[in-house]
Amino acid sequence: MDTNDILLYNGKIYLEKGRFAQAIRIRGGRVAAVGENTELLAGAEDAEKIDLAGKTVIPGLIDSHMHLFNVGRTLRAVRLHGAGSLAEVLDRCRAYLAENRPEPGSVIVGRGWNHDYFTDEHRMPNRHDLDKVTTDHALILTRACGHALVCNTRALEMAGVTAQTPQPAGGAFELDGDGRPNGIFKEHAMDLIQRLITDPSFEESRRILQAAMAHASAHGITSVQTNDMYEDNYQRVWNAYQSLADDGLATVRAYQQCGFSTVEGYEKFLRDGFRTGFGSPMNRIGPLKLLSDGSLGARTALLRQDYSDKPGTRGILCVPPEQLDAFVSLSAQNGMQVAIHAIGDRAIELVLDAYEKAWPDGGNPRRSAIVHCQITDRPLLERFAHSHTAALVQPIFLHYDMHIVEDRVGPALAASSYAFGTMDRLGIHNSYGTDSPVEDLNTMENLYCAVTRRDLTGWPDGGWQPEEAVDVASAVDHYTVDSAWNSFEEDVKGRLLPGMYADLAVLSDDIFTIDPRAIKNVRVLMTMMDGRVVYRA
Numbered sequence: 001m002d003t004n005d006i007l008l009y010n011g012k013i014y015l016e017k018g019r020f021a022q023a024i025r026i027r028g029g030r031v032a033a034v035g036e037n038t039e040l041l042a043g044a045e046d047a048e049k050i051d052l053a054g055k056t057v058i059p060g061l062i063d064s065h066m067h068l069f070n071v072g073r074t075l076r077a078v079r080l081h082g083a084g085s086l087a088e089v090l091d092r093c094r095a096y097l098a099e100n101r102p103e104p105g106s107v108i109v110g111r112g113w114n115h116d117y118f119t120d121e122h123r124m125p126n127r128h129d130l131d132k133v134t135t136d137h138a139l140i141l142t143r144a145c146g147h148a149l150v151c152n153t154r155a156l157e158m159a160g161v162t163a164q165t166p167q168p169a170g171g172a173f174e175l176d177g178d179g180r181p182n183g184i185f186k187e188h189a190m191d192l193i194q195r196l197i198t199d200p201s202f203e204e205s206r207r208i209l210q211a212a213m214a215h216a217s218a219h220g221i222t223s224v225q226t227n228d229m230y231e232d233n234y235q236r237v238w239n240a241y242q243s244l245a246d247d248g249l250a251t252v253r254a255y256q257q258c259g260f261s262t263v264e265g266y267e268k269f270l271r272d273g274f275r276t277g278f279g280s281p282m283n284r285i286g287p288l289k290l291l292s293d294g295s296l297g298a299r300t301a302l303l304r305q306d307y308s309d310k311p312g313t314r315g316i317l318c319v320p321p322e323q324l325d326a327f328v329s330l331s332a333q334n335g336m337q338v339a340i341h342a343i344g345d346r347a348i349e350l351v352l353d354a355y356e357k358a359w360p361d362g363g364n365p366r367r368s369a370i371v372h373c374q375i376t377d378r379p380l381l382e383r384f385a386h387s388h389t390a391a392l393v394q395p396i397f398l399h400y401d402m403h404i405v406e407d408r409v410g411p412a413l414a415a416s417s418y419a420f421g422t423m424d425r426l427g428i429h430n431s432y433g434t435d436s437p438v439e440d441l442n443t444m445e446n447l448y449c450a451v452t453r454r455d456l457t458g459w460p461d462g463g464w465q466p467e468e469a470v471d472v473a474s475a476v477d478h479y480t481v482d483s484a485w486n487s488f489e490e491d492v493k494g495r496l497l498p499g500m501y502a503d504l505a506v507l508s509d510d511i512f513t514i515d516p517r518a519i520k521n522v523r524v525l526m527t528m529m530d531g532r533v534v535y536r537a
Contacts, residue, residue, distance in 0.1 A: 004028050004531060006502075007044045009037050011052030012510060013496055014059070017473040024057070026502040029531035033498055056510045058476055059496050060222025060503030060529060061443045062483035064392045064431035065257065065339070065371050067146075069205075069228035069237065070111075072212030074437040078110025081144060081440065085120040086129060089113050089141070093133045104136040107155070107196050111142040111437060116297060116404060125150045126174075127183025138196055144400075145295035146438055148186045151193050156181055159193050168192065170318040187294050187316050188261075199233065205240040206249075213244075213252040217535035219443045220505030220524040223493065225392075225433065225486060227257040227289050231265035234258060235272070238283075245282035251534035253282050253503075255487040257289035257339055263326050270330075276337040276366065277488065281501075286487060287337035287368065290327055291318050293347035296374060296401060296408055301344035303375065308410045315344050324354045331366070332358040338368040339392060345375045345413070352383050364388040367486060372435075374401065375409055377416045384428045390486060391423055391430040395450035395475075396439045402455060402464040420450060421468040431483040432475070443479070447511065448520035450475040456520060472512050472519070502531035 009023035015034060023040040025033040025047065033040060078096040083089045093110060102108060115124045130139045130152035138155035142148070156162075163179045171188030173181050185193055200208060216224060229237045237256075244250040258274070260266040266288065278285040294300020294316050299307055302315035319327070324340075331338045338355075342348040351370050359365065369390035374397065384391060398418060406414040416422075423430045432450065434441045445456060450470050453463030463469055470478070481494030492501050506526040511519050527535040 005047040006050065006531060007040060007047040008050045008052055008057065009041060011055055011057050011506070013057040014473075014476065014512070015496060017477070024496055024504075026528075026531045029502055031496055031498050031500045031502050034496060052506060055525065056507045056512065057496070057504050058220070058507065058511075059480040059494055060501075060505055060527065061220045061479050062223040062225070062431075062494065063216070063221055063436070063441060064225045064433035064483040064486055065394070066224055066226055066433055066436040066441060067228060068212045068216065068224050068226040068252070068254065068436075069209060071215060071437050071441065072208035072210075073109075074111050075211050075215065076208070078108065078141070079112060080110050080141065081112030083113055083117070085118050086115070086123075086125055087120055089125060090129060090133050093130075093139065093141070097134060097137070102137060105138075107138045107140065107158075107198070108134075109140050109142070109197060111146075112144050113141055114144045114297065114400065116400070124148070124184055127151060127153050127156065127181070130183065140193055140196065142190075143298060144438055145297045147295040147300050148184065148298040149190050149193060150183045151185070152183060155193055155196060156183065159196055161192050165192070170316065172316070186298060186300055187318055199236070202236070202240060205236070206244060209240055209244060210249060213250065214535070216441055217251045217527045217529070218524060219441055220507075220527050221252060221441060221443060222503035222505075222527065222529040223253040223255065223483070223487075225255045225257055225286060225483065227259055229256050230259045231261055231269075234269060234274070241283045242279075245280060250282050251529055253529070255284050255286040257286050259289045259291070260327070263323065263330065266327065266330065270334050270336075275335060281492075284487065287339040288327065288331050289371075290324070290338070290340045292324065292340050292342045292351055293318055293344050296343055297404065299408065301375065302347040302350075303344045303409065304346045304349070307408055309407045314346070317347070321350055321353070324350060325357060328354040328358045331368075335366065337366040339371050340369075341371045343372045343374045345377065345380060348373060348376060348380055352380070352387060352389060355389055356387055359387070362387045364390075367488065369486065375405075375413060375417045376419055377413060378422075381416075381419060381422055381426055381428065384423070385426040388429070391428055392433060392486070393420060393423075393430055394433055394435050394439065394446070395420065396434050396442070396446040398449045398453060398464065399439075399445075399455045402453075415465065418465070419468050420470055424470060424474060429482065429485060430478060431486055432479040433483070443524070444511075444522045445520045447472070447475050447479065448516070450478070451516045451519060454517070458517060472516065476511075502528060504528050
């Protein structure tokens with residue numbers, strides 16, 4: 001029997017909107033044929049056969065923006081997602097220390113707290129809170145959004161941050177009444193503390209990535225567009241991914257979104273020979289990735305007007321316009337794709353300005369994109385359409401953001417934000433991701449939020465801004481073929497049609513016919529990547 005010759009039959013295989021097949025034949029990691037059971041079973045005597053027992057199959061899901069390496073690191077850190085109080089955050093840290101018994105002087109990291117969920121004290125933690133957990137270890141806890149952190153006094157001492165430390169450009173740290181840092185750091189100021197976190201060894205990096213890939217495979221993800229390569233680590237991270245691919249151990253295809261903070265660092269990257277498209281089907285260089293502003297939850301997303309719930313605050317500009325223009329111009333000259341994080345309406349406006357200068361005819365030949373695209377009005381969305389700028393959005397963000405967006409930006413601007421349905425109607429190319437570990441990379445919860453416009457508890461009845469909901473097939477397409485378009489791979493990824501990669505997920509329930517509110521509970525039973533099973537429930 002040829003293990004590269006596989007027939008999946010007796011299923012409901014999604015091909016494209018309104019079109020399904022019962023069976024799919026796979027040879028050499030590609031789809032060889034799709035059709036009816038009787039048609040494909042005939043002549044398949046030598047193929048390995050898998051009876052799908054009526055289950056639904058969709059193309060392997062492609063997360064269009066996340067941080068896979070950090071997903072792996074988060075799996076090993078203090079896990080704070082879902083903590084409902086400040087007390088619970090501190091208790092989880094104590095439990096981690098009791099279980100792991102790190103040496104005094106160690107740096108302990110955690111991620112996932114969100115003070116908007118706290119029921120005891122509705123504020124960010126500070127160093128005084130964390131000092132109650134430990135003064136023997138440096139404790140660094142990053143907010144769920146990744147745009148703010150809190151550390152204890154020991155971490156401040158180890159990092160050498162004092163009342164005399166100047167505030168960095170593109171970031172800020174808060175001060176106590178006595179002028180000393182209170183442990184809360186935002187945006188680029190986080191670098192002052194995060195430099196305490198040592199880089200893992202090459203072998204440890206491989207193990208971290210393998211754990212993250214296994215987690216992704218369990219959710220039906222076969223490709224990621226991942227922001228793990230940065231100015232100070234790009235060669236090391238590239239080598240770790242490549243070694244897994246070379247050894248046949250990678251279970252997820254990676255398209256690298258490469259983050260830089262200085263033009264000089266980016267120029268060195270280009271001199272080193274990296275360009276969009278460099279690599280192999282398992283590990284390829286994607287776009288330059290920039291961070292133009294912060295997050296809505298931390299009130300660091302850059303707005304045109306003051307935050308409604310914090311007058312005098314408009315967020316943080318992380319990349320000045322002239323530097324943004326320099327990055328984009330250099331990318332255009334070198335054939336590089338660009339993907340820029342922009343959440344607030346002012347940040348989005350500045351990125352669109354830079355793109356329109358670089359590609360004045362609106363053609364956007366390198367398929368450059370804006371990541372997140374949360375706070376928008378109709379004119380901004382029309383500029384997306386006119387300039388052919390892609391939007392890399394995260395429907396799962398609705399679970400939290402629908403509860404705060406009106407407070408942050410007011411009801412009028414909130415009503416035109418997270419406008420996924422409008423994006424479709426305007427013909428804006430948009431694709432789905434999770435920004436994991438900001439949110440978990442749970443694919444069914446992500447689809448559920450796109451389709452129902454409800455949070456994970458089912459609120460509100462009828463959905464928030466239900467006119468912006470999308471149908472299930474459109475949501476799947478945004479998560480598959482539209483994400484493949486970002487990486488110039490729509491001819492080989494995102495559909496289960498002859499000639500395409502045999503990347504697929506078998507689901508426990510039929511997401512196309514069940515009550516949409518039940519989609520979040522659907523499980524992935526099996527994931528195949530390149531025609532091989534990489535996950536079974």
